[in-house]
Amino acid sequence: MARSLRPIEVFPITTRYLTVLRVTDVSPGMRRVTLGGEQLQAHVAANGYPVAAFRSDGVDDEFKLMFKHPDLEEALGPSQADGVVNWPRDPxxxxxxxxxxxxxxxxxxxxxxxVRHGVGPASSWSYRAEPGETIQIAGPKSSSGHPEDADWTLLAGDETALPAIGRWLENWPAGERGQVFVEIADDSHRQDLPVPAGVELTWLSRDGAEPGTTTLLFDAIRAADWWDGKVFAWVAGETLTLTPIRRWLRNEKGLPKEQVEVTGYWRRQEVAVSEGDASLPDFEATEDERDRFDELAEIAPGFALRVAATIGLATAFDASPRTLDELVTKTGADRTGLGKLVRYLVAVGVAEDLGDGRFELTGVGRELEDDHHVDELRLDGVHAQRELAGMLALLTAVRTGRGDDTHRFGKSFAQRVADDAALLTDRLEHEAETAVYFADALAAKVPSGVSTVVVAGEASGSYARALVRANPGARVTVVAAPSEIEILRRIHGEHERVGYVPGSMLDARPEPVDAILLTGRLNELPDADAVHVLKQAAAGLNPGGRILVFGDVLDELARDHDFEDDLIDFALSGGGGRSHEEYLALFDAAGFEEPERTTVGWGLTLYTSVGSTG
Structure with a gap:
């Protein structure tokens, strides 16, 4: 499984108001603002929700700062909720x-x-910030440490990554080796950073070149000595300059995903300056390319983007102008078909016709270089297959209460995934990667006295491993289809206290256990089937045993993507997302007492019920 070598700890998301204590210039290119205040401590928000004490245990922890829009009297920001924050839906x-x-x-x-360059709300605020003023922050929501099981570490970034690199060097584990490359505007922007034994630090000066326009980082990494042993590579900076670095690390150096973390911290693009304040952008005239990309992911543009992602069009461009024939050679596509696709992408602003027989991707189109976008869009992946199947079945589902997916394809989407090894592997690997952010937090909610647990549903192998890590005396059984078990064993390996049994959530348990954990997939069951699952779980519990249901709840914090998943699940299975009241109705119909509700991680919910009403 592609799990990062860096250990990660996830905690509830918080928001708080802090005060500017000091403002200093670390270098000609970097201004430091020191924040503090009583709300760094645990407290209760004005709306009654508890706010945990501020945490930042890692070396590159991220958090949000809220700034005032020029059209408003004060900055908009989120409110605290239960382990998560509620963002205002306001442009x-x-x-x-x-x-x-x-x-x-x-x-x-x-x-x-x-960083002291460019025009933007954050930079402008830092220029004007004075002690005593207040600013709202949200997060961090997780902390990651130094990579484990690596022989050496490669760090590289421009000045936007310098805060993370500086903190990393100050907390560098003794005896660990590393190579560090930092790109800055010129030598006067160097900072006095510690260089631990075994670490080599190289400063790279642009000598007047605009940030985001050079290949300094890439050139330095390629020219560096490549030490023996397992490396972990962390690179951050301007998004488009990182694409060739990521590709080189993955393809040329052959590093698996768990050994590479490449993060775009900012994106170079044209910014229209406000006539009223030259230090701020004109928000109406400046287009956000990420927002534009999201807007394009609709029907025809969305399908075209998915085809482009599937055939590897961004890789074929390789961040350079290309002729149609070059793109045909690199993708293996039909020339006529690819020509029509590229022509359409030009029309919607994803590509540009340079007029000399060559094309290139625009800033919007280069979002196709982002691995996350490609994973979600590629039509041979389970995410896009589920999305398309759900949309095809939606009309009938809305009209009749049940989608026609099985009639259309001869078998249900779930069965099609089960019968396709590639789709099933894609689904289980994606679930395992996502569960990294919740598994340990969920396991911590299970009482230590629970010694036998059955886990069934989404990311069952990940949660089983977390349960045995949290409770050295526990034995966990994963219930899954035989085809899933084979893949889960490959992803997670073997563990003496984790067993696998063929079956499904609908099956009765042959031997009673202390707890049954059902994760995620109740959304894929109609109410009657979900009640049946809960009843079967009740029959498989020891006296005083617990039923635990973990997943999303459609509440006031739900967003458009949550409701999109709800629609797709309904169209494909007759199930869908549920509100808190609808979950309570399921437990009541199954004969359980009203469950305790706990927020886990970033807004997911764990329901726990002990025994049943009989």
Whole structure:
């Protein structure tokens, strides 16, 4: 399974208001703002929700800062909810993501470093910030540490990554080896950073070139000595300059996903300056390319983008202008068909016709270089297959209450995935990668006295492993289809206290256990089937045993993507997302007492019920 070598700890998302304590210039290119205040401590928000104490235990922890939109009197920001925050649905919400440069819990201080270049709300705020003023933040929501099981570490980034790199060097584990490359505007922007034994630090100066326009980082990484042993590579900076670095690390150096973390911290694009304030962008005239990309993921543009992602069009361009014949050679596509696709992509602004027989991707189109986008869009992947099947079945589902997916394809979508090894592997690997952010937090909610547990549903192998990590005396049985078990064993390996039994959530348990954990897939069952699953679980519990149901709840924090998943599940299975009241109705219909509700991770819900009403 592609799990990062870096250990990660996930905690509830919080929001709080902090005060500017100091403003200093670390270098001609970096301004540091120190924040503090009573709300760094655990407290209760004005709306009654508890806010945990501020945490930042990692080296590149990210959090959001809220800034005032020019059209508003004060900044918009989220409100605290149960382990998550409630974001306002307003286009004038203005926030930026920054790294915690320093966190001193004793002094109660956070340092945030702002790069002094460009026009933007964050930069402008840092220029004008004065002690005593207040700003709202949200997060961090997780912390990641130094990679484990690596022989050496490669760090590289431009000045936007310098806060993370600086904190990383200050917390470098003794005896670990590393190579560090930092791109800056010129030598005067160097910072006095510690260089631990076994670490080599190289500064790279652009000598006047605009940020995001050079290949300095890539050139330096390629020219560096490639040490023996397992490497972990962390690279951050301008998004488009990182694409060839990511490709080189993965393809040329052959590094698997768990050894590579490449993150775009910012995106170079044209910014229209506000006539009223030259230090701010004109928000109406400046188009956000990520928002534009999301808008394109609709019907015809969406299908075209999915085809482009599936055939590897961005890889074929390789960030350079290409002729149609070059693209045909690199993709293996039909020339006529690819010509029509590229022509359409030009029409919708994803590609540009340079007029000399060559084409190139626009800034919007280069979002296709993003691995996350490709994983979700590629038509040979389970995510897009599920999305398309759900949309095809939606009309009949809305008209009749049940989709026609099985009639259309001869078998249900779930069965089609089960019968296709590639789709099934894609689904289980994706579930396992996502569960990294919730598994340990979920396991911590299970009482230590529980010694035997059955887990069934989404990411069952991940949650089983987390349960035995959290409770050294527990034995866990994963119930899954035989085809799933084979893949789960390959993803997670063997563990002496984790067993696998062929079956499904609908089956009765042959031997009673202390707890049964059902994850995620109740959404894929109609109410009657979901009640049956709960009854079967009740019959398989020891006296006083617990039934645990884990997943999303459609509440006031749900967003459009949550309701999109609800529609797709309904169209494909007759199930769908459920509100809190609908979950309570399921437990009541199954004969269980009203469950305890707990928020786990970033807004997911764990329902726990002990025994049943008989």
């Amino acid at each position: 004038k919400l203005l926030m930026r993501t920054y790294t915690v440069r320093r966190w001193d819990p004793v002094a109660g201080e956070i340092d945030v470093d702002f």
